[in-house]
Structure formats: C-alpha cells, structure tokens
Amino acid sequence: MKKLSDNMRKLKKGELRTIKGGIAPIGCNSWDPRKRCCRAWDDEHINNPVCPEL
Structure with a gap:
C-alpha cells in the first residue's frame, strides 16, 4: 500500500x-x-470553426 507522502x-x-x-x-x-x-465538421455541426488555412 502506498503512503500518502508518495502522492504528495x-x-x-x-x-x-x-x-x-x-x-x-x-x-x-x-x-x-x-x-x-x-x-x-458533420452536417449537424457545420457552423463550427475550422482550422485556419495558412
């Protein structure tokens, strides 16, 4: 069994x-x-932001 001090x-x-x-x-x-x-995104979440194009 581990001692409490091991977690701290x-x-x-x-x-x-x-x-x-x-x-x-x-x-x-x-x-x-x-x-x-x-x-x-899928059709239900299509308005969410996407990765910026660089």
Missing part, C-alpha cells in the same frame, strides 16, 4: 505525460492533432 511528492518533468493532440470534439470528421483543431 513533486513530479519531475520527465515523469509528466505529454498530451499529444487531444480528443476530437463531437461532430468533427477530420481532426488535426498537431494544430488541435477540426478541418471538417
């Missing part, structure tokens, strides 16, 4: 998990994980 210790940067891209929102048909935005 300071984490090192190498121990932290990196979030890569996130989860695509509901209605997104084409998620860009690098830009973290939706390229295309």
Whole structure:
C-alpha cells in the first residue's frame, strides 16, 4: 500500500505525460492533432470553426 507522502511528492518533468493532440470534439470528421483543431465538421455541426488555412 502506498503512503500518502508518495502522492504528495513533486513530479519531475520527465515523469509528466505529454498530451499529444487531444480528443476530437463531437461532430468533427477530420481532426488535426498537431494544430488541435477540426478541418471538417458533420452536417449537424457545420457552423463550427475550422482550422485556419495558412
């Protein structure tokens, strides 16, 4: 069994998990994980913003 002090210790940067891209929102048909935005939406969510074109 872990001690409470194990849960309260300071984490090192190498121990932290990196979030890569996130989860695509509901209605997104084409998620860009690098830009973290939706390229295309389904018919029900068509008015939502899309990734900016560069």
